[in-house]
Amino acid sequence: MPAVPLSSLHATAFVTGASAGLGRAFTDMLLAEGVRVWGTARDPARLASLAAHPNFTAVVLDLRDGPAVEQVFADASVSAGGFDLVINNAGYGVFAGALEADADVWHGQLEDMLQTTLRLGRAALCGMRPRGRGCLVNVSSLAVEFPLPYMSGYNVAKAGLSAWSESLAYELAGTDVRVIDLRPGDFQTGFNRSAARGSGGDAPAAARVWARLGRNLDEAPLPAHAAADLRRALLARRGGIVRTGSFFQARLAPLLSRLAPWSWRHAVQKKFFHLS
Template sequence: MPICLADYTRTVSLVDQGYRSALVTGASSGLGRAFADALIAEGLTVWGTSRSPDRLQDRDRFIPAVLDLADARTIDRLWERVLTEGPGVDIVVGNAGYGVFGGFTDSSFDSWASQIEGMLIGTARLVHLAMPHLQAHTPSAVVILSSLACEFPLPFMSGYNAVKGGLSGFARGLMIESAETGPYIVDFRPGDFRTSFNRTMGISEFKPDRTNQITRVGKRLDSIMNAAPDPVRAAHDLVRALRRKRHAVVRTGSLFQAGLAPLFSRLVPENWLRAVSRRYFGIR
């Protein structure tokens, strides 16, 4: 009887496939927490990070660690600890991040640029440290959390869009570089999931004449988030991508965001997409 690869990858755990441990940044809540739980369920030991370690729930095969991607010293200390307190890790999931809501020119440029430094540069620094170690281990993988925002930019979140677009390009470039050496690179693009992301998002000051517009967009973002899928779906898609052991771009989210919208975007002109986006977010 022929073997169905899809059925095989659903039933064989990551441990059975040779993975032993993982590092998940931003593991205290939301997608990061769901990723850590899913990898532990697969039999892996998981290093989970947060800027506030007291937010990390203690559980079996979970090692809490401090990490602030805006602070290079904590990145270096974390990786040194990973290497000295065990055999290292086979999977690095770069999930940590945040959003700032507001107009591009409504706050200082330094505030805007800090998002690039904290999320894009910090993630790249961690991956730079991890790559030589991962290349010496088989199998191994780097999962870089970009976002569907790199395909469908969010209004009044230009810094977040820039970070996620940069992370996606970074991941896809590494896929080409790592074709012969490994590790597997996954450009993981989540849409909206039901997390505390909007509630913890930074809000910049904005000009009074934009109050109505920004309020409409904010309410629309909240309504989308409230109707979004549970993070467990994203974790399921992450595990499935790791089981496949290949470079990949993975979209995850609701049927509309992760399926229909990308298909629509390939079929219509760019100016149509912008018009649909404005209507979707309530921008006249």
Template structure:
């Protein structure tokens, strides 16, 4: 197949970085973004020496989004694959999250992708080709204690993606939601605990326990990011081990831990549906 042009946010670290390198190694064109090119100098150089391009972008700065998309489109003439990967997690009890932390979480994980999608869609729609990849998380399906705002932002991204996939299908465009479990990237290192800390009522409880578990697995995650991004690449391109899934799926779960948690979530939702069926079915007007 002809090389695709990939635009990958958060491309200087984590999944974005590994995906950029994978696409470049396969002979594709990559335009990655970094919040600070200076602070990410090593990975920026790595991407650019392999033939990629890195643009500075803070996805929370709404006024810069359309300009950056236009700049990216001018490099190779268009964008084939928009990958909304930039994101982070704020950790803490929902009660302890400050308004500023909640706002920044959504600006980064939801409104940033929304604005990028809106900026990239006109060109994709005009060409009748393109794929939007929204990197969610297993937390976009199953919300653990401590992850309330992070999960909320990913639930929102998944809802947006579901609707978007139905809106743009007739234009020949695809949408893919990627749901990684625990992969060995810098994600946990970059996670931020709420500024107010853990308030007294939550100390020694489930929130405290889960925070401790995150601390204990940092650096020991079982997921191999190189394998994870390979599956994403294959589903988008239709090549390789997962290539036959191209166009057949909306969600791509990644990792045994993700599969297990989503299976338990589905059981819970199914159970709720069944036990409430009689109540739910009896709420119409009697005379209709």
């Protein structure tokens, strides 16, 4: 059977955080498939290398702007004539002690990574439902299944996003509008470099965890691997959970963790992060 280009299913796409890492890989993959992409960054200069592509439109969007992102999305949607695919990818981590860091640090992370991301997802689906088709990809994390020490706000935000994706899957059943809960494991991106470091993150145990997280990312697959997995899921018209990452993180560990008791998973995680 001849390969179908993704553009025959999704002519237009909106990708948040298109300037780097996974979002950049998703954007490159979509452009290579002939999809017209509206991609975001906080600073348009970060999209300069994409700007010359005839199918790319740069959009300035900052998750910290809260409700204002809805207008940014609406303007882009008008210029695209509606989006068939929206990838809620932009995000950052905060590495700090759950109890030591200021409560505002965690509230900020939840506002940006959960509430504002949900606003964008809602706006996307409200555009897709009347058209009777479309796909929303919420980029969550395997941290939902394996929460990371000293990243409690991040774990909560991603768990909330995954729970929201599942609620939507029930509410959109019977329509041709799909939601993918994309759960990446570790990928070689600038994620750790751009993570904010807060109080309580410098204790010896935290320093060991931080070093481990750094090694994980250095040894992880390249973002193009996640883009290839997402492409396959989109072409197969999949909805629901899609895991991507190394064979161990994305396949073996989730399977073992479903079979094993919580105490086993907890002990393995502690050992992995040198917490015992």
